[in-house]
Amino acid sequence: MTSSNPATVYRLDYTASSFLADRIDLVFDLAPSVTQVRATTELHRNPDSENRDIVLYGEELELVRIAMNGKVLAKPDYATDNGELRIPDAPDKVTLVIDTLLHPDQNTSLMGLYLSNGNFFTQCEAEGFRKITYFPDRPDVMATYTVTLRADREKYPVLLSNGNLVEEGDLPNGRHYAKWEDPFKKPSYLFALVAGNLVCREETFRLADGRDVLLQVWVEKNNLDKTAHAMESLKHSIRWDERRFGLELDLDRFMIVAVSDFNMGAMENKGLNIFNTRYVLANPRIATDLDYANIESVVGHEYFHNWTGNRVTCRDWFQLSLKEGLTVFRDQEFSADRTGSESGRAVKRIEDVRTLRQLQFPEDAGPMAHPVRPDSYQEINNFYTVTVYEKGAEVVRMYQTLLGRDGFRKGMDLYFKRHDGQAVTCTDFLAAMADANGRDLSQFERWYSQAGTPRVKLQSHYDEKNRTLTLILSQSCPQTPGQTEKQPFLIPVAIGLLDSHGKDMPLRMEGDKAAPNSRTLELSEESQTFTFIDVAEKPVVSALRNFSAPVILEYEQSDDELLHLLSHDSDHFNRWEAGQRLALRRLLSLTKAVQADRTLTLDSAFIDAFRAVLTDTALDPALRELALTLPGEMMIAEKTDEIDPAATHRARQFMRRTLAENLEKEWLNAWQENRTEGAYRPTPQDAGKRALKNLALSYLLLLDKPAYGRMAIDQYHTADNMSDRLAALTSLVHSGWTDKLPEAKALPDHFYREYENEALVIDKWFSLQATSPNADTATVRKLMKHPAFTLKNPNRARSLIFGFCHNNMAQFHAADGSGYTFWSENLIELDRINPQVAARLARCMDQWKRYIPSLRKPAEQALRNVSEQSLSRDTREIIGKTLSA
Known part of the structure; x- marks a missing residue:
């Protein structure tokens, strides 16, 4: 210290x-x-x-x-x-x-x-x-x-x-x-x-070149029955890398080892990957659908590092995204391919963009904003960030968008040919991509050197007489710490046009022979104009399809246009995006109404749009679940000038309850129609049905009808998998039914007794209580005294302390400042035990200067109390930058 x-x-x-x-x-x-x-x-x-x-x-x-x-x-x-x-x-x-x-x-x-x-x-x-x-x-x-x-x-x-x-x-x-x-x-x-004292599940696996290799998953003896999915995930990862990138396993054996005390998710050590048990252990009794998906993704990520990180590694830690951003992109593509459908790929894309917006966009706008390739650091552990990983993956994805899938593969092949066995830089990767495709990508390097989230403004004008559509694209990027002036990025902007029937229209520019239904415009200047010809009618523009660049799109569209996109867009991402924009528009209005003490209302057009999505059985259940999930409270807060967590929470809760009341019949039908038959399978199809069913249950439990509470209790007791059981318990706790129904009151204790020997499930038990809107600091302090709680285990600390501070926005930001006091006390104690984990907890306060005045003062006091302590390098850097931003 x-x-x-x-x-x-x-x-x-x-x-x-x-x-x-x-x-x-x-x-x-x-x-x-x-x-x-x-x-x-x-x-x-x-x-x-x-x-x-x-x-x-x-x-x-x-x-x-x-x-x-x-x-x-x-x-x-x-x-x-x-x-x-x-x-x-x-x-x-x-x-x-x-x-x-x-x-x-x-x-x-x-x-x-x-x-x-x-x-x-x-x-x-x-x-x-x-x-x-x-x-x-x-x-x-x-x-x-x-x-x-x-x-x-x-x-x-x-x-x-x-x-x-x-x-x-x-x-x-x-x-x-x-x-x-x-x-x-x-x-x-x-x-x-x-x-x-470990045991292993092992298999001999034949590679594409005919070699047999030994695969092993090592765990403590009582966990051996939970390793089958990790082994299958490893085999799928090996086969996918062979087929997609022509990369083979280069050792005689490959080992995964699970450990319960681990700071991160997993580590790609050459041939001996060490994993947090959270990303290895699974069976239907203890693991949710999300756990199964995360295990496959993380196993893939660490295996893919064998080439993108191990065979070719970083020259210095500033180049961290060279391996992490690239490998996140690879694991995203792997997971998307594993879904086996276009709608499955869209679900994966939406999930990744939600993570980016909820975590990385705020980082880009806060005191810890830094480029994908940072220019400086005080403690390198603090730069294992969503910017390096998730935004870094978006930068890699843009190479593929600009060069095409085949062009990207050519760039990868040249990268390995040039640099196998070397420690290199992000510039070396860019050069391989450019040289393999004969393109000048020098401007693209600004994605590595400039921090902040670019803003792209779109204006459109339709000329009915000449049947032309003119799009004006302009870009800007806000100031970030140490960077007051920004140069234009090279931004791929994927565009589509919808006619009045919701069909894709051909996009033809002067001199074009082909007229595709979607095309990518390259925005490289501060402002550029693009004109499409032979446009038969005024279209509805579908912009930034598949989220073709990590930017904030500023494009004014009416509710009618967004409803048209929500109903018809062939790009699943933008169909989801239209719904999110409609919801966010109303949530921001409701937040202002709460602050002004006005009556809260929700228009029937939005309710009807929700009803249309909920009842559209032609749409994949997983896509419907995502479309029906409202923007989170942090997403809403990011769009406000001053963050008022209580107002944001009340606005979102009002919208959820209103949707529950007006769509009660539809929610009940969705719960009934999406029950899965037969033995549990963690397939994307079944997982999507369970997700939609359990979202419907969470809405129904907002209604004051004991029948729905008992329905959830029945689901809890009869569930043959952790997804359904945990969803039922979480909804009961979060909606307050454990205080209203005697049958529900005993369920949290019942759950604990049922799984007290399963550490990962007890993490879920702590987390579901810490994130309840009814859980204040007194609740969490009481849980900290539970015999199963310890600050020394990162998973346990994250489940309770982080769960409350990061994911219970209204209670953490309590008006009396009790949440900030709780945060500061635990941060100081955790820093003495494990500085790396403590530094991540410190990030809770990144946005404190944007809080409403009544919260800003106690937040600053908590930060200063921490700063006066003897701190590790990890935590001191975060606190110092947060206070001085």
């Missing part, structure tokens, strides 16, 4: 490492209280560096011995200062032998080597390897690794590391060893080891 401001690292200050590593041999003698590590590293001088000093990094290490080329070193042969070990004026070739001692049982940060449920695990991205040994721990230093693990055989029968197992055997005193070799050079952040 530190009270001083950490140093800022700048991208433009990058210099190559003075020495490069050729190979490293690691030997671990594993024990919980004291683990001994011997690292033997062969290095050579980097010809691109003028520095003759060896610079190694280490944190929280007990250095026992260091020798260079056989000579034991003592100060002043080397110096240690602020996490660096420096050996001055070293020879051109060096073999270093370094002995360190670690204390895994004291490591609550979950970075480096730590214990979870008595087993050893590592997490080295971004800079965790320096908690294991002194090493040039930076992504552009790549070496081959040999790893020997020694441990007590009875306590730790399984010993795993990267690559291939080459040797194992017994040692004296009941100990044993395993030796692993990774034939591929990698940076230290991809190193991993696992040692413990």
Whole structure:
């Protein structure tokens, strides 16, 4: 912990490492209280560096011995200062032998080597390897690794590391060893080891080239029955990457290991992926449809990193989106392809854009706004953000939109041909895309260097006499921290036109031979005009189809035009978007009415539009569920000048209740007609039906009719899957029926007793209570005293503390400031345990300066109370930027 401001690292200050590593041999003698590590590293001088000093990094290490080329070193042969070990004026070739001692049982940060449920695990991205040994721990230093693990055989029968197992055997005193070799050079952040009492599901899998490989999913014994879906997801991922990008698994085996204490979702360590149990364990009893989908997506994401991140990695951490944005795009495409239908692809696209808008757009407008390729950081852990990941994926998607699917594949092929085995930059990826397609993409690089969400304004004019449609597109981008002036982006804007019958119209420009029904315009200047000819009638414009760029579209359309798009647009995304715009328009009006203490009303035209979607059985149930889900409270707040959480919450609740009252019959029909028959299947089709059914149930429970409460209770007791059971319980708790019906009151306790040995389900139990509109800080504080709660487990902390602070907007922003006090107290305590998780909790207050005045003062006081503490680098950077924005 530190009270001083950490140093800022700048991208433009990058210099190559003075020495490069050729190979490293690691030997671990594993024990919980004291683990001994011997690292033997062969290095050579980097010809691109003028520095003759060896610079190694280490944190929280007990250095026992260091020798260079056989000579034991003592100060002043080397110096240690602020996490660096420096050996001055070293020879051109060096073999270093370094002995360190670690204390895994004291490591609550979950970075480096730590214990979870008595087993050893590592997490080295971004800079965790320096908690294991002194090493040039930076992504552009790549070496081959040999790893020997020694441990007590009875306590730790399984010993795993990267690559291939080459040797194992017994040692004296009941100990044993395993030796692993990774034939591929990698940076230290991809190193991993696992040692413990684990079991595995394994299969032999034949690759496209005819090789047989071993696939393993390692878990604690009581979880083995929950690994089938993860294994199937891994096989689907391997096959998809072979077919879509021609990329094959390059090792003899591929391992997934599940751990319950983990800061992130998963980690792509070469050949040994370590996962949060949340993204591995599933069966119908404990996992929802969303859990099943997330497991497949995350398994795919980490497997795809084998090429986009491991075989080709980042030169420095500023290039993080080179691997993460690209791999998020790949996992999005994988998940979309796995749906097996165009409507399924649209559902996936809508879900991804909702995430972008709810999380990334606010980040772009807040104190932590940064480019996809940041220019500076104080703590790299703070830049594992939705901008780097989700906006980075949108940047990659725009390559495919601009170049076409085949052109994108050509660019990928050239990228791997040029850079396999290298640590490179985002500019190298852009160059591969440009060169493979013969295009000048120099302007496109601004997507990497400029922060903020661009705004695209569209104006349209139809000339009935000449049958032309003129579109004027203009762009701008708001100021962001450190960037006051922005240059025009290259923005792909996909356009369609609908006639009065809702049919797509041909789009022809002067000189065109073909007239497609949809085309992508390239906006590269501040303002451009595009004219379409032979337009038979005044069309309704369908703009930014499939969300072709991560921008805010400003285009005034009447309710009638939006209703036309909602009813007829062939682009499923824009059909959904029209409904969201209609709803948001009314929600903003209702929010103002709440603030002005006016009577709240909802027009019949909007209710009828909702009814039409709800009863349109030709539309995929999953699409209907998305179309009928109102914009979230944060989405509404982002569109207001000042954020008034209480008013926003009341406006949205009024709209939901009004829709429940006016569409009661239709909601009931939807609940009845979308029940699934037979054994549970987590298919997109069945999951979509369950989603629509359970949305209908949540609306019905807003009505003061005990029959619906009992209907939900019956669903809870008879459900054969967690999706239906959890949805019933959540709706009962959130709508207050657990206080109204005696039969419902006991259900939260019943749920807990039923699943008290299933940690992931208990996370859901904490979360559903923390996010209830009825849960104030007193409720959450009481839950924190429950025997099952601990701040030390990230999943548990996220389920309750984050659930309340991030996802219970009205209660967190209580007028008395109690939510902010709760946040500050828990942030300070969590920072002492796990700075990385604490820094994410700190982000709750990004928008505090936009709160209404009565909330701004207690919010600022809470922030200042935190800032006066001795904080980690991670949290201090967030709090400092939030206060000074």
